[in-house]
Amino acid sequence: MVVLGLSAVFFLVPLLSAAEFSLRVPGGGYGLANYLTIATDEVLLSSLLVSLQIAVVTAALVLALVVPTAVWVRLRFPAAAVLLESATILPIVVPPVVMAAGIAFVQANLGGPVFRTLFASSFTALTPFYVVLALPFAYRSVDNGLAAIPLRTLVEAARNLGASLPVTLLRVVLPAIRSAVLGAAFLTLALVLGEIVIARILLYGDTFPVAIVEIGRSQAGVAVALTLASLVLTWLLLLAVSFAGATRRTPR
Amino acid sequence: MSLLETPAAPTETVRAAGSWRAALGLAPFVAYLLVFLGGPLYFVVSGALSDPDGRPTLDNLVASVTQPQYRAAFASSIVLSAGTAVIGAVAGAFLAQAVLTSRPHSPLRRIVSTASGVLAYFGGVPLAFAFIAALGQTGLATRFLRTAGLDLYASGFRIDSLTGLALTYVYFQIPLMVILITPALEGLLPQWREAAENLGASAWTYWRRIALPVLAPALGGATLVLFGNAFAAYATALALTSGSIPLLPTAIAAALSGNVLAGAQNVGLALGLDMVLVIAVVMVGYVVLQRRASRWQAR
Numbered sequence: 269m270v271v272l273g274l275s276a277v278f279f280l281v282p283l284l285s286a287a288e289f290s291l292r293v294p295g296g297g298y299g300l301a302n303y304l305t306i307a308t309d310e311v312l313l314s315s316l317l318v319s320l321q322i323a324v325v326t327a328a329l330v331l332a333l334v335v336p337t338a339v340w341v342r343l344r345f346p347a348a349a350v351l352l353e354s355a356t357i358l359p360i361v362v363p364p365v366v367m368a369a370g371i372a373f374v375q376a377n378l379g380g381p382v383f384r385t386l387f388a389s390s391f392t393a394l395t396p397f398y399v400v401l402a403l404p405f406a407y408r409s410v411d412n413g414l415a416a417i418p419l420r421t422l423v424e425a426a427r428n429l430g431a432s433l434p435v436t437l438l439r440v441v442l443p444a445i446r447s448a449v450l451g452a453a454f455l456t457l458a459l460v461l462g463e464i465v466i467a468r469i470l471l472y473g474d475t476f477p478v479a480i481v482e483i484g485r486s487q488a489g490v491a492v493a494l495t496l497a498s499l500v501l502t503w504l505l506l507l508a509v510s511f512a513g514a515t516r517r518t519p520r
Numbered sequence: 521m522s523l524l525e526t527p528a529a530p531t532e533t534v535r536a537a538g539s540w541r542a543a544l545g546l547a548p549f550v551a552y553l554l555v556f557l558g559g560p561l562y563f564v565v566s567g568a569l570s571d572p573d574g575r576p577t578l579d580n581l582v583a584s585v586t587q588p589q590y591r592a593a594f595a596s597s598i599v600l601s602a603g604t605a606v607i608g609a610v611a612g613a614f615l616a617q618a619v620l621t622s623r624p625h626s627p628l629r630r631i632v633s634t635a636s637g638v639l640a641y642f643g644g645v646p647l648a649f650a651f652i653a654a655l656g657q658t659g660l661a662t663r664f665l666r667t668a669g670l671d672l673y674a675s676g677f678r679i680d681s682l683t684g685l686a687l688t689y690v691y692f693q694i695p696l697m698v699i700l701i702t703p704a705l706e707g708l709l710p711q712w713r714e715a716a717e718n719l720g721a722s723a724w725t726y727w728r729r730i731a732l733p734v735l736a737p738a739l740g741g742a743t744l745v746l747f748g749n750a751f752a753a754y755a756t757a758l759a760l761t762s763g764s765i766p767l768l769p770t771a772i773a774a775a776l777s778g779n780v781l782a783g784a785q786n787v788g789l790a791l792g793l794d795m796v797l798v799i800a801v802v803m804v805g806y807v808v809l810q811r812r813a814s815r816w817q818a819r
Contacts, residue, residue, distance in 0.1 A: 271618040275611075275694075279635075282650040282691065285660035289653030333549050340545040347539075348546060354807075355553060361799050362561055363752030365769040366792040370560025372776050373567050373789060400557045405641065458642040465754045469773055477645055481759050484649060492653045495646035499638065506634040 283496070290493035302493035312479055312494070319476035322391055323460035326398045327453040330406045333399070334452065338411045339441055342419055356404040367397060368469035375470060390472035397466060402459050406452035413448020414441075450509045458502040564796070567789035580783070580790035590791060593771040596682060600767065601750035604689040609743040611690070612697020613705075619698070620705050633702075636695035643692045644755030651688045651760070655679050680761040688756055693746050700745055704738035704813060741809035748802040752795070768795055 293299040306312055341348050375387050387393045422444060426436040442449065464477045473482070484491030568584075571577045584590050619632050639647070654661040655672065656679050662672055678684060708731055716726040732739075754769035768791060775788030 269618075271614045275615045275618075278694075279691070281661055282647070282654040285654030286646075286650035288660050333552055337546060337549040340542075344545060345539075345542040348543070352546075352549075355550070357803060358553065358557060360748070360752070361803055362557060362796055363754070363769075363799065365752070365754045365772055366564055366796055367557070367560045369772055369776055369789055369792040370562070370564040370567075373563045373785065374560070376785070396556045397560075400553065403553070455637070455641070458638060462642045462645050462755065464645060464758055465769075468758065469776060481645065484759070488649070488652060488656075492649040495649045499643065499646040502642065503635055503638045506638060507630060510630045510634050 286492050286496045290489060290496055292489055302487075302489040303497065305487075305490045306494060309483075309490075312476075312483065312490075315474050315476045315479035318390060318474050319460055322395050322398060322475065323457045325391075325395050326402060326460055327456040329395070329399045330402045330456055331410075331449060331452065334403065334406045334410050335442065335445075335449070336437060338407060338414055339419065339423075339437065342411075342414055343423060352407070356407045359400050359404055364401060364463070364465040365469070367400070368466040371397065371466070372469055387470075390467065390474050393470060394463075394467060394472060394475065398456075398460055398463060401463070402452075402456040405455045405459070409448050409452040409455065410445065413445035413451075416448075417444045447509050447512055451506060454502060454505045454509065457505075458498075461498045461502070561796070564789050564792045567786050568793040570786065572783045572786060580786045581793070583787050584790040584794055587787075589766065590771055590787075593766045593768045593791075594794075596766055597751060597768040600682060600686055600689065601747045604686050604693050604750050605743050605746035607690050608693025608697050608746050609701075609739065612694040612742075612746075613701050613739065615694060616698045616702045616705055620702065632698065636698045640692050640696035640699055643695075644753065645759045647688050647691050648756045648759035651684065651691070652679055655684065655687070680764055682765055685757060685760060685765060688760060689750050689753065692753075692756075693750065696746060696749055697742055700742040701735075701738060704735055704742075708734065735813075737809040738813035741806045741813060744802050744806045744809070748799045748806075751802070752799060 290302050291298040291300070293301045306316065337352070341352055371393075374383060375393075385392065386396075419441070422440050423436055426440045427433075431440070462477055463475075464481055467473075467475045467478045468481075472478070480491050480494050568580050569576055569578070571579065585594070615632075619629060622628050653659055655677075656662065657673060659679075665672055712730055712734075713726055716730055721729070751768070754767075754773075757765060757767055757770065758773075772788050772791045772795070775784045775791060
């Protein structure tokens with residue numbers, strides 16, 4: 269109980285302080301002014317749209333890579349499980365700042381149409397690398413989801429009823445692991461809404477987190493409000509997925 | 521073919537062809553990592569090992585570990601990572617154990633486990649701002665402590681100092697420890713405690729003589745991951761301090777963007793290579809310890 273109490277104090281004080289700070293209005297008193305900035309500030313709003321666009325495409329690519337691979341490993345190639353596990357550690361060993369250093373070198377020194385297209389905008393330049401950053405979390409989430417369902421039985425039943433492999437994946441496996449898939453998608457969203465290292469080093473200033481850090485230098489209240497909102501929103505989404513996954517299992 | 525029919529034992533060639541086809545299924549995943557992770561890594565390594573004209577050299581690597589400003593960056597990165605890893609590991613282990621003694625599937629468990637994930641992996645920028653709100657000049661906690669008679673800023677504290685940064689890092693290190701250590705704590709069988717108690721052991725003796733020795737590799741491995749996590753982290757420092765503390769990632773970013781010296785970019789890549797090597801060593805240690813830890817989980 270003592271441990272839980274102390275932890276609660278340590279973890280809640282900064283969050284409550286952030287909430288209090290974000291509600292302050294200039295000249296004293298409290299209000300929602302900082303939160304409403306997102307609707308009136310055009311730079312922030314357009315940066316949010318850029319980041320959401322990146323997040324959606326990143327999540328789609330991540331799931332397209334991870335779901336078939338994780339299913340394949342479980343069904344056809346269990347020997348590769350260890351290999352895949354270590355492959356998903358690699359993005360942790362190569363931290364974002366180092367990845368950014370390598371990409372920045374390419375950006376500065378190599379030309380040609382392929383690289384020009386790649387570095388044309390923050391969307392084209394950042395999305396492929398955010399996919400790499402999201403892979404470890406997504407793989408673990410999806411693999412845990414697959415471990416909880418009778419995958420082989422489901423796939424064999426679907427195949428015996430004449431479904432092709434893609435149809436089996438989309439209409440049998442995917443719905444069965446939907447809470448794990450949603451979890452992976454929300455983790456990707458959280459990652460994209462919090463990534464500033466690669467975007468800053470590659471000099472893309474138009475993503476949401478970079479715009480927030482910029483605005484934080486002059487208007488700390490707005491930055492506190494919007495980062496708190498995105499953190500709490502992500503957490504609520506994950507909590508909802510966690511409870512949804514639980515209620516589905518209880519009825520018998 | 522009926523599912524009940526036993527398939528004939530495959531011959532060697534069939535099995536080899538089968539495993540080829542099986543490996544082919546991994547091709548998209550592996551190819552993607554090779555291009556978009558291997559690509560940047562290739563340029564880090566090749567740039568670190570060559571001069572601005574592309575001739576091979578070891579000068580960058582030597583400079584990255586001998587020049588005073590980089591040595592200072594290494595030192596504070598290591599102090600920050602080791603300190604927050606140890607504090608985070610101890611506090612996180614206690615918190616994980618406290619949560620595990622609560623009811624399974626209780627809201628507390630769900631809240632702690634989902635919040636751990638969000639804070640451990642994605643907290644960087646929000647946490648930096650939350651700590652400014654709490655412990656900045658006009659922060660809530662600062663004002664509260666001042667009315668309680670403790671003036672942080674009069675005694676020299678600053679949120680954008682190494683201490684302030686360490687405090688923020690602990691905030692995401694503890695949740696990461698909870699995530700990493702919970703499976704090992706769940707692996708402590710209740711029979712071990714019961715057997716110890718029947719033999720007259722106190723709770724303290726049980727923890728010191730049985731639970732801690734069993735947990736030691738897992739605790740050590742998790743602490744290593746926490747070290748690597750803090751060593752690689754940059755977002756929090758970037759948002760909190762705008763580069764005023766000399767850390768390794770700050771030095772890399774500065775070397776990449778600055779046109780101060782010819783060849784600074786290659787030294788920046790060399791620093792990146794140093795960083796990858798340090799984290800790789802740490803992760804190898806983690807994998808080794810993880811193997812030892814799983815010895816007790818074998819059924």
